[in-house]
Amino acid sequence: MRSTVSGYSALSKAHKFSAAGLVTVAGAAALTFALVPQAQAADVQSAGVKTVSLSAQEFGVTQDGELAKAADDAAGQAQVKAAAAVQAEAKAKADAERASRSEARKPMKPAAKPAAKPAPAKPAPAKKAYADNLDGWISESLDILRSKGIPASYDGIKRNIMRESTGNPQAINDWDVNAVNGVPSKGLLQIIDPTFKAYHVEGTSWNIYDPVANITASCNYAADKYGSMDNVNSAY
Template structure:
């Protein structure tokens, strides 16, 4: 009798889903989970951290007062304090103090700076909020007045020159009494209301004004912080003219003719 090929039917993995477990004669069907199916189960996702779910608040800008030093520029100051809007915003915030030319800022000029750097603002606030040291007291117990508060200037040419020289010394602007007086007498003969309505500057609509005959654009560009914005003001006129002369000639003392 020929032997036939009989194959035992293989049980498919898909059909082997239950196993009988004895329970006192009854059969309990339990599902089987394969290793492949188990490993494919997606793990639970962890909840986002507080740092991930809550956006960090932007650092608010803080205002501070910056005193310009030699070699400074608006761009350099804006970069140093991370000013939003850069030097253009810094210039806009300080237009009255800087004048019409943003490229000309001078040592001693005080600028209002809006910075996002908390450390810089904190250091500046600490310095400015520190209590001032009391003035030294003489034997009599009365506090001595500071030189600035004790100094008074007569309202005449001599007083105007001396007050201007004190301001120039604070701002680092060179010049002497003789150099200022010599140029004033040549330009205006000591008349603070003098105005030139006939030269080339006047023809262009910018007549020379004041003790040292300064035109308005030059006065605005070289105006010294802390003085009047009136070009006819004697002290403001002298300090602006000396500031200009220092930039162009090294000092008002080097000016011996029209400038």
Template sequence: MSAFSTRMTKTRKVSIAGIAAAGVAALTLSLAPAGESDAAVAEPQAAQKIAPVAMTLDAPKTLSLDAADQSASAAKVKAAANAAAKKAAAEAAATKKAAADAAAKKKAAAEAAAKKRAADQAASRAAARKPVYANNLDGWIRESLDIMKKHKIPGSYQGLHKNIIRESSGNPNAINNWDINAINGVPSIGLLQVIKPTFDTYHVAGTKHSQYDPVANIVAAANYAADRYGSIDNVNSAY
């Protein structure tokens, strides 16, 4: 190889090396901005990619809370509706009960009034049927005979009258203070001169418990005479 060829070769090598170095430098300069630009672009892109992820994570929480609130609200509405329904039912039941009670009271009052009317009418009829006895010997005997009839005590008007006249002359306050009964401390008293032990034993319920009461005295004496003699009609002397 000649010397020229050798120099040319070296010169070309230097040139090539320089060009290569310049190219590398240019490439390095050109790449550096590109690299920075890519990094700058990459960062917003990364941010954009993260943002949707964050939204995706937050959205279910919001929806879940909304659903819970809606469920709670629905539960409150339902509870309020149930409470209102129960209250309305209770009020209706109370109204119905009050009406039933009022009707029952009205019915009871009507029944009581009807019973009172019936009792008053019965009493009025009984009073109308009840005989009025004179307050004298005749009336006392007649009243005594009606009571004796109810208690199945035998005796007649004549039998009572004759014995009353003989024993007391028709004086209901007559009292014997001289016979053996008086000496023993139990004097004979009244229309038919009955002593206290006999009167108490043969007293008829419904009459006064007094020897001086004319009707009570007659009925007790007639009851005693019926037990001992068969009837007051059979008594013709002291008995």
């Protein structure tokens, strides 16, 4: 039933429902329907309202589809993220298990051996003591001669010492030809300075009057010239 107001025709109940549907679909947008002239009511009913109704339906379908698509996209992204998290956790667990197995297969390192204690230093052999007399001088000189490979004997040395100086390490000859030439014979075995210096044996004193140095240099000279002091039976 249509009610009229002085030259205007109100929209029918059906038209109102159509407009209400448009409001609902469009997200509760307020629509105000103004009264239209009666002459145009039929056109509104036949075309305008119908057009509005279709537009609302089309709008609703489009909006619902976009919302649904957005929801699907969001859900899909969430599922992808969840799956990625599960895969990452599984990979981390697998890596940890492999590392644990690899560590277990490694051969155990042998225990470090304690550092060997250094061998105690051997004490230096005590220096041989020699008597400070003719016997001790000859004995010490013989040990040096043997270490150098120079031949000599105790008896050969003592015999020549007794003939040359009677065992006096400070003896000097100031009358023979050597003395005349300015190079007198000196010491136990009466050796001159040039010969003493030429046949000096390393490890002994450079003092020609030193008993051991005098004997050792004289024996070195005799070994070179006569084969050994044992072969000397006169002045040399």
